[in-house]
Structure formats: structure tokens, C-alpha cells
Amino acid sequence: EVHLVESGGGLVQPGGSLRLSCAASGFTFSDNTMHWVRQAPGKGLEFAATISADGGGTSYADSVKGRFSISRDNSKNMVYLQMGSLRADDMAVYYCARESWGLLDSWGRGTLVTVSS
Amino acid sequence: IVMTQSPGTLSVSPGERATLSCRASQSVSSNLAWYQQKPGQAPRLLISDASTRATGFPARFSGSGSGTEFTLTISSLQSEDFGLYYCQQYNNWPRTFGQGTKVEI
Numbered sequence: 001e002v003h004l005v006e007s008g009g010g011l012v013q014p015g016g017s018l019r020l021s022c023a024a025s026g027f028t029f030s031d032n033t034m035h036w037v038r039q040a041p042g043k044g045l046e047f048a049a050t051i052s053a054d055g056g057g058t059s060y061a062d063s064v065k066g067r068f069s070i071s072r073d074n075s076k077n078m079v080y081l082q083m084g085s086l087r088a089d090d091m092a093v094y095y096c097a098r099e100s101w102g103l104l105d106s107w108g109r110g111t112l113v114t115v116s117s
Numbered sequence: 118i119v120m121t122q123s124p125g126t127l128s129v130s131p132g133e134r135a136t137l138s139c140r141a142s143q144s145v146s147s148n149l150a151w152y153q154q155k156p157g158q159a160p161r162l163l164i165s166d167a168s169t170r171a172t173g174f175p176a177r178f179s180g181s182g183s184g185t186e187f188t189l190t191i192s193s194l195q196s197e198d199f200g201l202y203y204c205q206q207y208n209n210w211p212r213t214f215g216q217g218t219k220v221e222i
Contacts (some may be wrong), residue, residue, distance in 0.1 A: 035212075044217040045152075045160065045203055059211050093157055100209025103150050109160035 002026040002106040004096045009111030012086050020081040021092040022096030027029065027106075028073040028100060032053070033099040035080045041108075049081055064090070083113070089113045120208050122163050122215035129220060135191040137218045139204035144184045148208035151180055151189050154201040154217075163202070164189065194220070 008020040020036070036048045049070035050059045060072050069082040079096060093110040106115075119142040129135045139149065151164035151176075162178040163169045167187055177192040191198055199222055204215040 011162045031158070044201075045154075045205075047212055047214070050211065061211075099212075102148055102163055102212070104160070104205070105162050105163050107161070109159055 004098065004106055004108035006094065006096050006108045006111040009113045010095065011114045011116060012116050014034075014087060014115055016086050016114060016115075017082070017084045018086065018094075019091065020083065020094055020113075022079045022081075022108060024077045024079070024096075025096070026032040027032060027098070029077040032101065034070075034072060034079045035097045036070060036079075037097050037104070037107075038090075038093045039095070040089070043092075050099075051079060086113075086115045090116050118145060118194075118209050118213050120204055120206055120213050121213035122202075122218050123219060125216070126219045126221060128222070129194050130197060130222070132193050135194050135198075135220055137189040137191075137202055137220070139169055139182075139187040139189070139215050141185045141187075141206055145206040145208035147183045148206060149182070150186050150205045150207065151202045152205065152208075154203065156200065160201075160203060191220070 003025045012018050019067045025065045035050045038046050038048045050071045051072050067085045072079040094114050095105040095110045098106040098109040121140045123138045147167040149167045152160040152161040153163045170182040179190050181188050201217050203217045
């Protein structure tokens with residue numbers, strides 16, 4: 001069974017940094033593109049960052065470009081999201097999701113990031 | 118590709134039919150998925166390839182369309198169907214979601 005477990009969320013001051021982690025299990029991790037999808041309170045879903053299966057390709061939402069960095073360690077079945085220069089509008093639940101043939105077929109439960117002084 | 122869903126909110130009584138729409142700013146062929154999200158939960162894949170129902174979802178859920186116009190139909194709403202529904206295209210990079218439709222009582 002596929003399992004994705006996010007961690008690392010919490011309260012951070014504006015301008016601060018945070019590193020999210022996603023532990024994957026139950027599938028061959030190095031086969032799949034992975035996404036961080038975020039959802040601000042009462043809002044819709046947004047692709048925050050994406051990383052290809054081998055880690056060689058990444059993409060970011062315009063809203064986070066230059067501030068966030070996605071990475072993965074296929075030896076540890078982990079994907080990370082390094083977030084910097086955090087702003088109030090980055091406050092959201094951050095989901096780790098597996099892509100299979102374009103579909104986000106497995107999601108973690110999410111980790112909440114709160115940006116507040 | 119910009120995905121636009123309508124309506125933003127759909128108020129439906131149990132047992133009634135619900136029709137949700139999703140429009141793409143350019144053709145996505147049949148590379149369109151629908152997700153269901155209930156309060157406090159992660160989204161869950163509901164429909165792939167515009168019309169293929171995911172495992173675990175009953176036949177009252179159906180998807181149709183291709184190109185730029187897509188529809189999700191819930192033939193007879195049950196209490197457990199209320200929540201948020203999102204479409205997502207996977208024909209092009211970057212992947213994009215619609216803004217969602219809330220199905221409420």
C-alpha cells in the first residue's frame with residue numbers, strides 16, 4: 001500500500017524558513033514524479049513544486065519561484081520542500097502527492113504551515 | 118493551461134442530480150482528472166482520462182467530455198458525496214487544477 005507522510009510544518013514568522021519532508025513507502029519511489037500541492041485556508045489546490053522521478057527536473061508555481069526549492073533523495077524515499085522568505089500568503093496545508101501517468105493517485109494527509117508573527 | 122470550473126457552489130438536495138463543469142483554456146484531449154475532497158481530508162482521485170472511475174467510487178459518478186469541455190455528473194446525490202470537487206489537466210506541463218466546485222446541501 002502506498003503511504004506518503006509529510007512532516008515539518010509549524011508556525012514560522014514572516015520572512016522565515018521551513019523545510020518540509022515527505023516519507024514515501026509502498027512503491028518504487030524512483031519511478032514517480034512527485035508534487036507538493038498546497039491549499040490555503042478556504043481556498044483551492046495549487047501545485048507549489050514538482051520534481052521528476054530522477055530529480056533532474058523541477059518546476060515551481062510563479063508565486064513561490066525563487067523562494068522554494070524541491071529536492072528528493074531516492075535512496076531514502078524522501079522528497080523535501082525548502083521554503084524561504086515565507087509570507088502570510090504561503091500559509092496553507094502542504095500535501096505531498098505521487099504522480100502516475102499524470103494523475104495524482106496518492107496523497108499524504110498534509111502538514112500545516114502557519115506564517116504569523 | 119487555465120482550468121475554469123462552474124459553478125463555484127452547487128446546492129443540491131439528496132437524491133437529486135448534480136452536474137459540474139470544467140473548461141480548459143486549450144485542448145487537453147481526454148487528459149482530465151476529477152478529485153473529491155471532504156473537509157479535513159486530502160483530495161482523492163475520482164475520475165481519470167475524463168471518464169474512467171477510480172476504484173471505490175460508485176457508478177453514480179460519471180465523467181464525460183474531451184478537448185476543452187468536461188462534465189462530472191453525480192446521478193443521485195448521497196450524503197457522503199457533499200464536498201469539494203476539482204478538475205485537473207495532465208495533458209501539458211505544468212499540471213493545473215480548476216478552482217473547485219463546492220457541492221453542498
